[in-house]
Amino acid sequence: MEFIVSASTDIGLVKSTNQDSLNVRVYSTSIGKVVFAVLCDGMGGLESGEIASASVINAFCKWADFRxxxxxxxGFGDQDIKREWTDIAVDMNSKLKAHGAMRGINLGTTLTAILLTSERYYVINVGDSRTYEIADRAEVLTQDQTVVAMEVRNGIITEEQAAVDPRRSVLLQCIGASETVVPDLFFGQTVQNAVYMLCSDGFRHEITPEEIYGSFCPGNMLSAEQMKQNELYLIELNKQRSERDNISVITIRTY
Amino acid sequence: MLEIGSLVDGKYRVLREVGHGGMSVVYLVINEKANKTWAIKEVRKNGVMDFEAVEQGLIVETELLKKLRHPNLPSIIDVIENEDSLLIVMDYIEGKPLSKVLEEYGAQPQDLVIKWAKQLCDVLAYLHTREPKIIYRDMKPANIMLRPGGHGDEKDITLIDFGAAREFKEKNLADTMCLGTIGYAAPEQFGGMGQTTERTDIYCLGKTLYHLVTGCNPSEPPYVIRPIREINPSLSSGLEKIIEKCIKDNPDERYQSCEELLYDLENYKTIDEKYARKQKFKLTAFILTVIMSAGFLAGGFAFDKTAKSNADKQYLELIDEAETETNYDDKVDLYKECTEIPNKAGDKAAYLALIDLFKENDAVFTKDEADTIIKLVKTNEEVIRSDPDGYAEICFEIGKLYWYYYSDTNELTRRTSSVKWFNDAISASDNYKQLGMAKVYSRIGTFYSEISVNTIEASDKGLYKPFFADVAELLDSVAVDPDESEIVRLELLKLSCDALVTYPTKFKTDGVTEEELMEMCDKIQLASESISPSTDQTKKLSDEIISLYVKAKEEIQTAFSTNMPADDVKGGS
Structure with a gap:
């Protein structure tokens, strides 16, 4: 299987720093091409959000390069990935917590990452960034770890109420500010002629799943240039609709 | 950062660092002349995102803070400001925060937790009654120090970190936050839901007690608060009720003051007994049913009849008891119990009574109340449906609750939530007497949810005439019905006015005549004059309607006095 990758990030309209960090890389290996992508949405005052997101990205990239x-x-299975990635997330949680405690600050970051081989995808998620699989529709592979998403799952509030709930940006957990971090892991078969997309929450609040599908459906993602163009188009659309957050997205086209 | 060994303010020698707060560091210092140790809390200006808020909170209240004297508070003796930090000099509290105690020993004994709870209530009540009052806003185990060897001593816990109570202002909506950082923040602390008040502290105290007595941190997986006796059946049902009341989402449903909470904490055993009495009642009912059903199996129709009439009798008695009960929570519980009587889960009476209670209690249908009734109806849906008209009636009334009383201020949410119930009522029975009304509500609700989209797509033509007819029908049947509550009648008049003010040109394009619109205006005026509002809320509504129908008349006249195409005049509004 072959892959084309693209990534874009934008500081957005309001914030003075871009606290999102991302990385995507393609490796040629004995089992064919392999893609590793990771995206983090940092939080905390001043530059601490950037520190949080960048250090988690670094830890995962180091894993991808060496491990x-x-x-x-x-040879590896789902459980190997689950164990190793969970270890990294838990380890980074303690490190960032210690960093914050030493300086008397709070900092943290979300995490979503994907490993794609020609056979299988492996996804980890902490917080409210997302990974999508876009083939004949835009399907969210991850589950938001937010208070409102949990209440929707438990039938306490509806999707509509969640969208306007004042607690909508409260994460159940994040790396750096949780006592314990329990990442969600998702596995499945890699789909050929599909687009895998990772994004920060700033990318998806103001635009609809239909709009995401319209720009990112495999038929509209035929080259790196086209992919970049479509990413920038949706980022602009978000800004036109007054999104206030940093906006980041990674796309991976399989063929 | 204070240097160890340095002298602060010419008096205090810094001995060592003793702790980190979220935005501050605490040092142990000694006043060498007096040979007395103190703690200094250093709030660094560069470490705090919103230092101004902190500073304001502190400086304004410095004098006040110095005056605070309470056995469960450290005394603050001095506040020193220098270039890059603020130093608060206070009692050095030896001991361990309860968060550490929880980490090491897990859940704490109930008696101890109740004793602490009373002390915390007392200190919060003290803060709340200062002039101006102090809301603590950050009650959590990490902020409660347990003094060593203090067991049995009334002063054995100390609430720390209150000098920074103002740090936790309303959270900023745009910022992503993590539960781990914000602790037990109450819903209203996220902004947009009203002020933080003493009831905010009661909420955080409730979660703190929950954590202490169960050992489960409500901010950690699985993030759900369960009744404490599901976690540990040996805990008190009284305490369970107290905690549940503290942590209601709606501040109005919590204890309204620390004194009120303290009273219940002191009497939690009485609450236990009341509960036990009810349990006993339930048990008798159950045994009775078992005997009856055994009798039925053994031999005959007569027994079945007795069992049935017994259940009927019990049901009526319980409904009766509920009606006479004055305490709101107990009333709700009693009605719930009615639905648990064998063979009576399908009887509509208890559900309808509960719906009435939610209406009458405070004229607001809260999210918690919605949970209660929906859970009940969904659990028993199958048996209720055996009486299709009864089921339709329940659905219709729930629909109206959402439509007219729901606490969510977003009208779209209110209407969408109610449409579901009206539709259920419609599909449940063809004979239900309010079927026509249910359809009208459903259509109007659907109109509102679709219209925003359709206006953008410019495919809204033709939707307004039927909408007008529906509003007119509601107006004719409900607004003039003297048996209908004043809120319902006024809300309806308001809806009609809103429609007239917002869509006159749309009505015109769709072929509604000026006379018809004016006639509606007159009806609204007449109906609103016939209602004399009895509460502040309805008085406000009534005033709003008066100014709205004046405006509506003007809008209609403007719409019909011009020959320009309607969409150019008021396009998209």
Whole structure:
């Protein structure tokens, strides 16, 4: 299987810093091409949100550079990925907490990451960034770890109420400010001729799933240039609709 | 950062660092002349995002803080401001925060927790009665120090960190936050839901007690608060009720003051007994049913009849008891119990009574109340449906609750929530006497939810005439019905006025005549004059309607005095 990748990030209309961090890389390996992408939405005053998101990105990229080749050589299953990624998330949580405590600040970050081989996808998620699989529709692979999403799942409030709930940006957990971090892991078969998309919450509040599908459906994502163009178009659309947050997106086209 | 060994303000020698707060560091210092130790809390200006808010909160109240004297508070003796930090000099409290105690020993014994709860109530009541009052806003185990060897001593816990009570102002909506950081914040602390008041502290105290007595941190997985006796059946049902009341989402449903809460804490055993009495009643009912059903199996129709009439009798008695009960919570519980009587879950009476109670209690249908009634109806849906008209009636009344009384201020949410119930009523029975009304409500609700989209797509033509007819029908049947409550009648008049003010040109394009519109105006005027509002809320509504129908008349006249195409005049409004 082949992959084309693209990524874009924008500081948005209001914030003075871009606290989102992202990275996407393609490796040629003995099991064919492999993509690793990771996206973090940092939070905390001044530059601390950037520190949080960037350090988690670094930790995962280091894993991809050094540990992934070993795993590929030895062969690996879902549980291996789950264990190793969970360890990194838990470890980074303690490190960021210690960093914050030393300086008397609160900082934290969300995390969503995907490993794509030609056979299988592996996704980790903490917080409210998302990973989508877009083939014949835009399907969210992750589950938001937010207070309102949980209440919707438990039937306490409706989707409509959640959208206007004052608590809508409260995360159940994040890396750096939770006592314990329990990431969600998702696995499945990689779909050929699909688009995998990772985004921060700033990318998806103001635009509809239909609009995401309209721009990112596989038929409209045929080259790196086109993918970049579509990413920028949706980022602009978000800004036209007064999105206040940082806006980030990674897209991966399989063929 | 204070240097260890340095002298602060010429008096206090810094001995060592003793702790980190979210935005501050605490040091142990000694006043060498007096040979007395103190703590200094340093709030660093560069470490705090919104230092101004903190500073304001502190400086304004410095004098006040210095005056605070309470056995469960550290005394603040001095506040020193220097270039990059603010130093608060206070009693050095030895001991361990309850968060550490929880970490090490898990859930704490109930008696101890209740004892602490009373002390916390007392100190909060003290803060709340200062002039101006102080809302603590950040009650959590980490802010409660347990003094060593203090067991049995009334002063064995100390509430710390209150010098920074103002740090936790309303949260900023745009910022993503993590539960781990914000602790037990009450819903109203997220802004947009009203002021933070003493009831905010009661909410946080409720969650703190929950954490202490169950050992489960409500901000950690699975994030749900369960009745405490589901976690530990040996806990008191009285305490369970107290905690549940503290942490209601709606501040109006919580204890309204610390004194009120303190009273219940002191009498939690009485609450237990009341509960036990009810349980006993339930048990008798159950045994009775078992005996009856055994009898039925053994031999005959007569027994079944007895069992039935017994259940009927019990049901009526319980309904009766509920009606005479004056305490709101107990009333709700009693009606709930009615639906638990064997064979009586399908009887509409208890559900309708509950709906009435929600209406009458405070004229607001809260989210908690919505949960209660929906859970009940959904659980028993199958048996209720065996009486289709009864089920339709329940659905219709719930629809009206959402439509007219729901606490959510978003009208669209209110209408969408109610349309579901009206539709259920419509599909439940063809003979239900209010079927026509249910359809009207459903159509109007649907109109509102669709119209915003359709206006943008410019495919809204033709939707306004039927909408007008529906509003007119509601107006004719409900607004003039003297048996209908004044809120319902006034809300309806307001809806009609709103429609006339917003859509006159749309009505015109769709072929509604000026006479018809004016006739509606007159009806509204007549109906509103026939209602004399009895509460502030309805008085306000009534005033609003008066100014609205004057405006409506003007809008109609403007719409019909011009020959320009309607959409150019008031396009998209």
């Amino acid at each position: 992934l080749p070993q795993l590929i050589a030895a």
